[in-house]
Amino acid sequence: MKLEIRNLTKSFGGVRAIDDVSLSFPSGSLSAVIGPNGAGKSTFFNLISGAFPADSGELLLDGRDIIRLSRTERMHRGIGRAFQVASCFPTMTVQENLMAAVTAHLRQWGNLSHRFPPPGVRGRAEAVMELVGLTEVRNVQAAILSHGDQKLLDIAIALALEPRVLLLDEPTAGMGPDERWRMIERVRRLWQQRQLTLVFIEHDMDIVFQIASTIRVLCYGRVLAEGTPDEIRNNQAVIEAYLGTEADAA
Amino acid sequence: MKSRPALRDAAIATLALIVVLAIPLLHRSPAFEDFIIRLSAMALFATSLNLLIGNAGMVSFGHGLFYGLGAYAFALTMQLTELSLPVAIVVAMLITALAALGVGAICVRLGTDYFAFITLAVQMLFYSIIISWQSLTGGDQGLRGGIPRREIFGFELASQLHLYQFCAVIAVLGLLVLRHISASPFGQTLRMIRDNENRAGFLGIVLWRARLAAFTIAGAFAGVGGVLAALFVSGAYPELADWPNSGQAIFAVMLGGVNSFLGPVLGAMILLALNDVVTRFTEYHGLVLGLVILGFALGLRRGVLDFLKVAWPGRSR
Numbered sequence: 001m002k003l004e005i006r007n008l009t010k011s012f013g014g015v016r017a018i019d020d021v022s023l024s025f026p027s028g029s030l031s032a033v034i035g036p037n038g039a040g041k042s043t044f045f046n047l048i049s050g051a052f053p054a055d056s057g058e059l060l061l062d063g064r065d066i067i068r069l070s071r072t073e074r075m076h077r078g079i080g081r082a083f084q085v086a087s088c089f090p091t092m093t094v095q096e097n098l099m100a101a102v103t104a105h106l107r108q109w110g111n112l113s114h115r116f117p118p119p120g121v122r123g124r125a126e127a128v129m130e131l132v133g134l135t136e137v138r139n140v141q142a143a144i145l146s147h148g149d150q151k152l153l154d155i156a157i158a159l160a161l162e163p164r165v166l167l168l169d170e171p172t173a174g175m176g177p178d179e180r181w182r183m184i185e186r187v188r189r190l191w192q193q194r195q196l197t198l199v200f201i202e203h204d205m206d207i208v209f210q211i212a213s214t215i216r217v218l219c220y221g222r223v224l225a226e227g228t229p230d231e232i233r234n235n236q237a238v239i240e241a242y243l244g245t246e247a248d249a250a
Numbered sequence: 251m252k253s254r255p256a257l258r259d260a261a262i263a264t265l266a267l268i269v270v271l272a273i274p275l276l277h278r279s280p281a282f283e284d285f286i287i288r289l290s291a292m293a294l295f296a297t298s299l300n301l302l303i304g305n306a307g308m309v310s311f312g313h314g315l316f317y318g319l320g321a322y323a324f325a326l327t328m329q330l331t332e333l334s335l336p337v338a339i340v341v342a343m344l345i346t347a348l349a350a351l352g353v354g355a356i357c358v359r360l361g362t363d364y365f366a367f368i369t370l371a372v373q374m375l376f377y378s379i380i381i382s383w384q385s386l387t388g389g390d391q392g393l394r395g396g397i398p399r400r401e402i403f404g405f406e407l408a409s410q411l412h413l414y415q416f417c418a419v420i421a422v423l424g425l426l427v428l429r430h431i432s433a434s435p436f437g438q439t440l441r442m443i444r445d446n447e448n449r450a451g452f453l454g455i456v457l458w459r460a461r462l463a464a465f466t467i468a469g470a471f472a473g474v475g476g477v478l479a480a481l482f483v484s485g486a487y488p489e490l491a492d493w494p495n496s497g498q499a500i501f502a503v504m505l506g507g508v509n510s511f512l513g514p515v516l517g518a519m520i521l522l523a524l525n526d527v528v529t530r531f532t533e534y535h536g537l538v539l540g541l542v543i544l545g546f547a548l549g550l551r552r553g554v555l556d557f558l559k560v561a562w563p564g565r566s567r
Contacts, residue, residue, distance in 0.1 A: 049452070072454040081452070089445040100442050103435050104453035109442075110460065111435040115256055118435050161453065 001062050001078055001164040001197050002027045003048070008057035010047055017043045019221040021057075025165070025199055030191050032212035033201050036242050040221040041201045042084060045167045049081040050074045061165070075105075080163025084170045084201075086150035087157075090143035094134050094153055097142055098125035101160035125160065131193070132156045132186065148179050152186070159190070166191075168200040172207065180204060184211060205243065209233065217242060259429050267422045274411055281526075283414045287482050288522055289515075290421035294475035296502035296514035297428050298468040303500075304508035305437055306464045307444030308358070311366045312373030313499050315353070316346045316469040318491020319376065320476025322387060325486045328397045335402045339420075342477050343470050350469020351462070358461035373493055380488045392487035397480065407481060417478050424474050429511055431467060440464055472499075501539070505546055507553025516554055 003025040010018040017040045025031055033041050047054045050071030059067040066074055089097050099117040102124045103109060111118055117125070129135050132152050137145060142153055151171060158166060171187055172180040184207050191198045202208050208215060209229040217224040217238050224242075225235045232238055274283060295317050302308040324342035327333060333341065357368050380387045388394050399408050407413045431437055439460050442450040451457055480486050489495060498521060499514075506517025524542060528535040550557045 051452075071452055072456070075452065075454055083449075087446060087449045089442050089449070091441065091445055096438075100438050101453055103438065104442075104450075104455055107454065108435050109439040109453075109455045110463065112431060114435060115430075115433050116435045116438040157449070157453075 002060075003079075003165050003197055003199075004058075004060040004063075005048070006058040006060065008044075008047060008059070009055045010043060010052075011055055016221050018047060018054075021218070021221070021223055023216055023223060023226065025197055027062075027197055028195055029197055029213055030188070030211065031199050031214045031216060032208045033199060033216045033218060034203070034205075034208055034242065035218035035224070038220075039218040041218055042169055043221075044218065045081060045169050045199075045201065048074075049079055049167060075161055075163075078162070078164035079167070080158040080161050080165065081167040082151075082154040082158045082169060082171065084173055086147070086154040088142045088150060088153045091141065093139050093141055094129065094145070094149075094156075095125060095138040097153060098128050098156060098160050101125075101157045102128075105161045128156050128160045131159065131190065147174055148183065151175075151183065155187070155190075159194070163196065165197045165199070166194075168198070170201050170203065172202065172204060180207060255433065256430065259426065259433075263422050263426045267418060270418045270422075271415055274414060278411075280410065283410055284482075285522060285526070287414055287417045287478070289518055290417035291475045291478035291482065292498070292502065292518035292522060293421055293515045294424045294428075294478065295472050296499045296506070296518045297425055297511075298471035298475065299499045300503045300508060300511075300514045301428060301432060301437075301440070301464055301468045301471075303503055304513070305432055305444065306440040306461060307362075308461060308464070309362065309366050309500075310357075310369040310465075310468075311493070311496055311500070312353075312369030312371070313468070313472055314491055314493060314496035315369075315373040315376045316350055316472035317476040317479065317495060317499075318380070318486070318488070319349055320346045320473025321480035321486040321490045322380065322393065322476075323473070324477040325393050325397055325480045326386070328400075329393075329395060335400055335407070339474070339477050343473050346473025346476070347466050347470035350466045354462045354465035354469070358465055359458050370493060370496070373491065373496060377488060377491050377493070380491060387486075387488075390488055393485045396484045413481060417481070420474065420478060424471055425515070428471060432511055436460070436463070501543060503553070504543070505553055507556030507559075510553070510555035510559060513553050513555040520554070 005021060005023045008018055008021045009016065021044065033044065035041055046052060048059060050069065054067060057067065058065050061077055066077060089100060092100065099121050102121045103117060106121065108118045129138060132155060134149065134152055134156060137149055142150065145153060155168065155171065168187065172183050175183060188211055190196065212229060214226065215229060215232045216226045217232065219241045225232060225238050270286060299310065299313045302310050320342050323345040324338055327338040327341050353372050357365050360368060381390050399406065407416060439455055442455065443457055443460060447457055476490060479490055502517035502521050503514045504517065505520050506515065507513030524539060525535060528538045546553065
């Protein structure tokens with residue numbers, strides 16, 4: 001599904017967190033959103049997924065404007081997201097987490113006539129578990145999963161809703177170098193298998209330049225640059241605003 | 251669609267019911283029968299509260315409102331109309347459900363602390379109404395004149411044995427329904443909201459609607475508990491709707507365990523037994539109760555069944 005953002009704006013008490021942003025993510029693309037801290041990357045995801053309303057602008061999903069729809073309706077139209085801090089249901093096992101997500105997606109969350117899980121849910125949860133590779137820890141409570149597995153579970157919950165567009169907010173946050181690459185390989189495989197339009201926020205430039213086909217750079221709520229990894233690497237504005245400081249810090 | 255866990259629950263309930271009903275056939279003990287009658291009321295009261303606390307993470311301090319309302323609604327329906335007893339029970343349940351829907355509509359969107367406060371405030375308002383509206387409720391003397399005796403299916407509830415049997419059946423049926431709700435997809439939805447309401451919202455769950463439904467269901471079943479209490483005392487008293495009574499339900503939930511379905515039932519047993527035993531020896535039973543609760547809170551750090559579940563893991567829920 002093609003995701004197109006036009007003139008999106010959002011202010012928080014006078015501060016323009018997202019300032020007239022227009023971006024297009026072609027169907028089946030794998031894109032990275034980068035930028036310094038406070039650039040508005042997470043706000044950008046929150047606006048697309050409907051966590052809070054935008055002030056103005058359009059959000060086109062395959063050409064249809066969905067900016068006025070609730071987060072629930074956006075979810076049902078195929079926008080899925082995972083969170084910067086893994087967001088799952090800590091007292092439930094991995095399997096219960098996914099069965100609960102599938103149940104909600106089937107609009108069965110108010111069902112009083114069956115036992116949990118309702119029919120058809122177990123199999124779908126199973127498929128998602130296999131897809132992301134969580135089958136071995138299926139009976140482990142989410143609260144005591146390793147950090148990496150919690151991030152995976154968060155993504156798995158998003159996948160249980162059968163999204164066409166998937167937004168991943170720093171899928172490798174808080175991971176060691178090896179774990180990062182394993183994670184990102186999995187993400188890339190998911191993208192291929194599910195033919196997703198995948199957008200991810202990432203701070204590790206090695207990962208970004210390695211796997212993203214296109215990169216969008218946000219800075220102070222505006223689009224600073226967009227292009228292929230090579231174009232971004234050599235973009236003077238990006239080097240000054242972001243990459244340069246990274247190199248200085250290192 | 252019955253799955254095996256549902257059959258298992260029904261089997262356990264049937265077995266428990268058979269045992270309870272068989273005891274008076276072997277040995278009559280008025281004290282024991284009183285205990286079971288009061289336990290029936292208290293068990294429904296506490297278990298319905300735990301649908302809010304344990305499943306949905308909504309700590310209501312005003313659940314006694316619906317217990318008291320159930321008692322008054324039932325007793326008044328019996329006194330003022332010619333309706334039969336089962337119909338009066340259904341009427342009382344509907345009235346409490348409607349009241350819970352109204353109160354919930356105000357409360358369920360509030361944050362945790364305000365939810366607790368407002369439920370408490372509404373209960374105190376209701377209590378004041380009972381006290382003030384003397385012509386209807388009898389004020390602080392309670393509703394007098396007794397509950398008209400209408401026999402149903404050959405049952406005469408003035409007989410203690412019949413009341414015992416009736417309360418046991420109603421309580422077991424009520425608990426079975428609550429168990430089913432707790433184990434349904436809706437029950438799971440409440441746990442999702444308790445665990446992580448933000449994510450639950452992103453999964454398409456309408457938070458206020460789920461919370462309001464839980465609040466209404468819990469209110470209705472507390473109302474049934476109140477009906478049994480009204481049958482026991484053959485009337486209704488303002489104390490049933492007073493805030494210490496809400497506290498009793500919270501204590502029962504805490505003592506028994508929030509994460510086990512039968513926890514509140516066990517808690518109600520402990521609480522009632524404590525009351526009965528301690529009042530025999532001292533008038534300071536509040537002091538003893540307080541010490542016991544402190545012991546649970548500081549020693550076990552959870553209710554009995556939750557503690558056992560942690561001590562012997564391997565069996566879930």
